[in-house]
Every structure is written in structure tokens, then in C-alpha cells.
Amino acid sequence: MVWLDPFAKYEQGLTEPADSRTGHKADRYCWGLLKSKPETTHAICLYNILGAEVTASNLVIAYAEPAGKDDISVTTVQYPITEKEKKAVDDWVQKLLELAYGKALRGKRLKVLVNPFGGKGTAASLYQTYAAPVFAAAKCQVDVEHTTHQGHAVDVAEKLDIDAYDAVVCCSGDGLPHEVFNGLGKRPDAHKALTQVAIASLPCGSGNGLTWNSFGTGSVSIAALAIVKGLRTPLDLISISQKDSRKLSFLSQSFGIVAECDLATENIRWMGAQRFTYGFLVRLMRQTIWPCDIAVKVEIGDKAAIKEHYAAWSTRPAEEDHDSKRLEAAALSPGLPELKYGGVTDDVPQDWDVIPGETMGNFYAGNMAIMSKDTNMFPATLPDDGLMDVVTIDGRVSRGTAITMMNEIPSGRFFDMPELNLRKASAFRLTPHQKEGYISIDGERVPFEAFQAEVHQGLGTILTKSGRLYEAEGPR
Known part of the structure; x- marks a missing residue:
């Protein structure tokens, strides 16, 4: 017996559906289809419904059932039907699927890229x-390809038939999404490609920032369900310009202790996400500083004003035709946007703020709220408001304060700590003073030289559960 309740809350995540089958026809009940309902019933949340179809003699419903604490498994339930009932059952199935998928596209066409070398090297088996x-x-059309070398996903995305796929799904950490965004960005029709094809990620790497922000989970199976039910969501992308190159960033740009923790711990990838904590503590004990010059195009420089901006933007009325407007704009201007502020060799604009960087301990900028599991560092970040968070922390803070700041990240109190300097910005430039070190763009190492970042509002597209926000608790 399964009770499919259309009035059950449409949960955006793992629910607790139950399947209690007695095997007796009299005990079987499907909302709106069979009239008798037993006294004890269990609801399968509509979000967990994957598919339904009518066979020669049965109604078959596939759904996601909890399997342990952090996983779901595909389960089916069948109801015998007669030939006379088929027309009514067909109509009922269509209504069920409409309710179960809402605004999400059914039967998505997915290009799946699997990085068999990322994280702990288990992506293929996890997928x-x-x-x-x-x-x-969910009857998705799936085309799976394994990457064989660094940069392979760039080539795949650059040559992708964008009319053949609704989304590219990356089975990796954040490395493959970075490559896919940049591969699409290299195309003559970059604007169109980045708008038309959504990017999603299954958490098979060390950081998995895209998955945590989009779906709020580190579970591959729950993320897969979220992709099936995912909604197209505009995403700000950031141009990273250096002397001889231009890249796209979707997640973060870091210099100082965070970049070192990420890139200088590649040799201990076997530790998984714990390598970041290890790298942080080692460098904290040394109290290292990373001197640099920083100039920022500040749009909001006060934490209280940032909270107000988040509240106003996150509750704004949704635009019904927002996606079609984006696609129309992309068709009119298909290439990458021109750089509004030029490059690193140009003069710094006069209206940019110069930030002292002689004792810089950490510089971090990004347009996603969550860096990795338990690191909801920037809860006021929004996917498409045209702004990124620029965070600076003086390297002279005490070890105790630094550890306190790190411990406050999961609680959300990190945002309000006075040692955290936070600005909403549309662009910045950073010039290192040292000759050697690490600069991390989405977790990827780039040349250790001056770089400039500039936001392109809503240039990219991802899949999310809400269609509007990251899966992070906003600032209070």
C-alpha cells in the first residue's frame, strides 16, 4: 500500500516516504484513483516521485526511498489495472507527473562527464x-563520457552540441565544472551556450562547492534526485584577467591562507576534504602573511547594508519569463561580454577603493555561499545579483582568534566577527608582492601574478532546488 498524497509538502530535499505493502488488493490505495483508503497510510512526497507509467496490466510508479542516513534508492510499486481503467489511469499519471515535477523539466537530456581521477578516485563507481x-x-537521456586528462572537459564543452543537451553533469569536485564553464566560454557563441546549457555537479571530489550550494548535500544519490528535479537558475560568472589570459570563474578566487590550504595540499588528496583543515592549521601556526596591493570596486561596504540587500533581493517577486529573456539577449549578443574595466595593465579606475594589503593573511572573493561541507562562509551571497563577496583578514590576528573564526563558520557567526572585513563588489584587482606563491581560481592554480576580476551578471546557468537561492541559511 502506498498513499500518494498531492497535498503533502513538496519538499526540496530528502524526505521520508514509506512503502508498506500488504499484498492485498483491498489495502492498495492511490490518491484519486482507487476509492478505498486503509486506516493507516504513508505518504510518498511528490518531490520523490521519479516516474510513472502504464504497462499492459499495471500502473508502475518509481520513487526515491531513503536508504540510510544520507542516501536514497530507486524503488517501484505496482498496482494491477484492467483494460477499462487504462484511460483514467493514463490521465491520472499525467497529473501525478505534473505535480511531482512542477516547473522542472522532465526527462532531461544529460551530458555526464566523469573524472575517474578526482578526489579519492571513486567517481566512476559512485556514479x-x-x-x-x-x-x-526519471527517464533522462544520458550520454556518459570519462575524462582522460586535465583540460579534457574544456575540449568537450567547446565542441558540445548545445541543442542536444539540457545540462552537463560533472561527476567530480569543482574542477570539471570550472573546465566546462571555460570550455563554453571559448566558443564563438559563448553567451548563448552559457545561458542555454545548465551545469550541475555530483559530489565526487574534495570540495564539491557547486553541489553544496545548488543542492545542499554531499550525497551522490540525493544530488542526482536534485538534478532530476532541478530548476534552471541564472548564475553570475566572473572574468579573471591576467597578463596573457582570460578565464571564467564560477566559485571563488583566493590568495593567502585559503589558496595555500587548497593548492599546496594536492599531495594529500587521499585525505579528502580534511586536507583543507590540515593545511589551514599548519599555516596558521606559522602566522604567515602574503603582502599584496588590492583595489576594489565596492558596491556595498557595510555588513548591515549587505544583510538588507540580501533580504530585499532574495524575496523579490519571481519573473515568469526571466529565462526566455536571457536566451533572447544571448541570441542577440552571442559572444563573451566585453570587459568593462579593462585588464591588469590598465590604470586602476579612480572610483575603486584601495585596501591596505601589507599584512594580508587571507584574501577571498567569490559568488557562492558555501566553499565545501560545513563552510557556509558567506550566507549573504546570491546567485545572480551581479555582486561578489570580497573578504580580507589581517594576517596579524592571533592564533586563538583565527581558530575561533574557523570554528564559527558552521554556526553562521563568522559573518559578524569584527576581524572579517566584507565588501560586496563588482570588480577588483590584486597584485602580489612576492615572486612565488599560490593563486586559486575555483580551486585551480593560475600563474602567480597580478589578476583582475569582473562580474558578469547572470551569464551562466546552473540547476538548483529553489531556482533562486543557494542552499545556505541567510544572514540574520
Whole structure:
């Protein structure tokens, strides 16, 4: 017996559906289809419904059932039907699927890229075990390709038939999404490609920032369900300009202790996400500083004003035709946007703020709220408001204060700590004083030289659960 309740809350995440089958026809109940309902029923939340179809003699419903604490598995339930009932059942199935998917596209066409070398090297098995069954049950059209070398996903995205796929799904950490965004960005029709094709990620790497922000989970199976039910969401992308190059960033840009913790710990990838904590503590004990010059185009420089901006933007009325407007604009101007502020060799604009950087301990900028599991560092970050967070922390803070700041990240109190300097910005330039070191763009190492960042509002597209916000608790 399964009770499919259309009035059950449409949860945007793992629910607790139950399947209690007695095997007796009299005890079987499907809302709106069979009239008798037993006294004890269990609801399968509509969000967990993957598919339904009528076979020769049965109604078959596939849904996601909890399997342990942080996973779901594909389960089916069948109801016998007669030939006379088929027309009514067909109509009921269509209504069920409309309710179950809401505004989400059914049967998504997915280009799946698997990085078999990322994280702990388990992406291929994770995909086959936890994601593939979910996509199959949801009748997604799936084209799987394994990457063989660094930069392979750039080539795939650059040559992708963008009319053949609704989304590119990356089975990796944040490295493959970075490559896919940049591959799409290299195309003559970059604007169109970045708008038309959504990017999503299954958490198979060390950081998995895109998955945590989009779906709020580190579970491959729950993320797969979220992709199936995912809504197209505009995403700000950031141009990173250096002397001889221009890249796109979707997640973060860091210099100082965060960049060192990320890039200088590549040799201990076997530790998973714990390598970041280890790297942080080692460098904290040394109290290292990273001198630099910083200039920022500040748009909001006060934490209280940042909270007000978040509240206003996150509650604004949704635009029904927002996506179609973006696609129309992309068709009119298909290439990458021109750089409004030029490059690193140009003079710094006079209206930019110069920030002292002689004792810089950490510089971090980004347009996503969550860096990795338990690191909801910037809860006021929004996907498409045209602004990024620029964070600076003086390297002279005490070890105790630094550890306190790190411990306050999961609680959300990190945002209000006085040692955290936070600005909403549309652009910045950073010039290192040292000759050697690390600069991290989305977790990828770039040349250690001056770089400039500039936001392009709503240039990219991702899949999210809400269609509007990251899965992070906003600032209070």
C-alpha cells in the first residue's frame, strides 16, 4: 500500500516516504484513483516521485526511498489495472507527473562527464551505484563520457552540441565544472551556450562547492534526485584577467591562507576534504602573511547594508519569463561580454577603493555561499545579483582568534566577527608582492601574478532546488 498524497509538502530535499505493502488488493490505495483508503497510510512526497507509467496490466510508479542516513534508492510499486481503467489511469499519471515535477523539466537530456581521477578516485563507481539508477528511473537521456586528462572537459564543452543537451553533469569536485564553464566560454557563441546549457555537479571530489550550494548535500544519490528535479537558475560568472589570459570563474578566487590550504595540499588528496583543515592549521601556526596591493570596486561596504540587500533581493517577486529573456539577449549578443574595466595593465579606475594589503593573511572573493561541507562562509551571497563577496583578514590576528573564526563558520557567526572585513563588489584587482606563491581560481592554480576580476551578471546557468537561492541559511 502506498498513499500518494498531492497535498503533502513538496519538499526540496530528502524526505521520508514509506512503502508498506500488504499484498492485498483491498489495502492498495492511490490518491484519486482507487476509492478505498486503509486506516493507516504513508505518504510518498511528490518531490520523490521519479516516474510513472502504464504497462499492459499495471500502473508502475518509481520513487526515491531513503536508504540510510544520507542516501536514497530507486524503488517501484505496482498496482494491477484492467483494460477499462487504462484511460483514467493514463490521465491520472499525467497529473501525478505534473505535480511531482512542477516547473522542472522532465526527462532531461544529460551530458555526464566523469573524472575517474578526482578526489579519492571513486567517481566512476559512485556514479554507477548512486546516480545512474536515479537518472534511468526519471527517464533522462544520458550520454556518459570519462575524462582522460586535465583540460579534457574544456575540449568537450567547446565542441558540445548545445541543442542536444539540457545540462552537463560533472561527476567530480569543482574542477570539471570550472573546465566546462571555460570550455563554453571559448566558443564563438559563448553567451548563448552559457545561458542555454545548465551545469550541475555530483559530489565526487574534495570540495564539491557547486553541489553544496545548488543542492545542499554531499550525497551522490540525493544530488542526482536534485538534478532530476532541478530548476534552471541564472548564475553570475566572473572574468579573471591576467597578463596573457582570460578565464571564467564560477566559485571563488583566493590568495593567502585559503589558496595555500587548497593548492599546496594536492599531495594529500587521499585525505579528502580534511586536507583543507590540515593545511589551514599548519599555516596558521606559522602566522604567515602574503603582502599584496588590492583595489576594489565596492558596491556595498557595510555588513548591515549587505544583510538588507540580501533580504530585499532574495524575496523579490519571481519573473515568469526571466529565462526566455536571457536566451533572447544571448541570441542577440552571442559572444563573451566585453570587459568593462579593462585588464591588469590598465590604470586602476579612480572610483575603486584601495585596501591596505601589507599584512594580508587571507584574501577571498567569490559568488557562492558555501566553499565545501560545513563552510557556509558567506550566507549573504546570491546567485545572480551581479555582486561578489570580497573578504580580507589581517594576517596579524592571533592564533586563538583565527581558530575561533574557523570554528564559527558552521554556526553562521563568522559573518559578524569584527576581524572579517566584507565588501560586496563588482570588480577588483590584486597584485602580489612576492615572486612565488599560490593563486586559486575555483580551486585551480593560475600563474602567480597580478589578476583582475569582473562580474558578469547572470551569464551562466546552473540547476538548483529553489531556482533562486543557494542552499545556505541567510544572514540574520
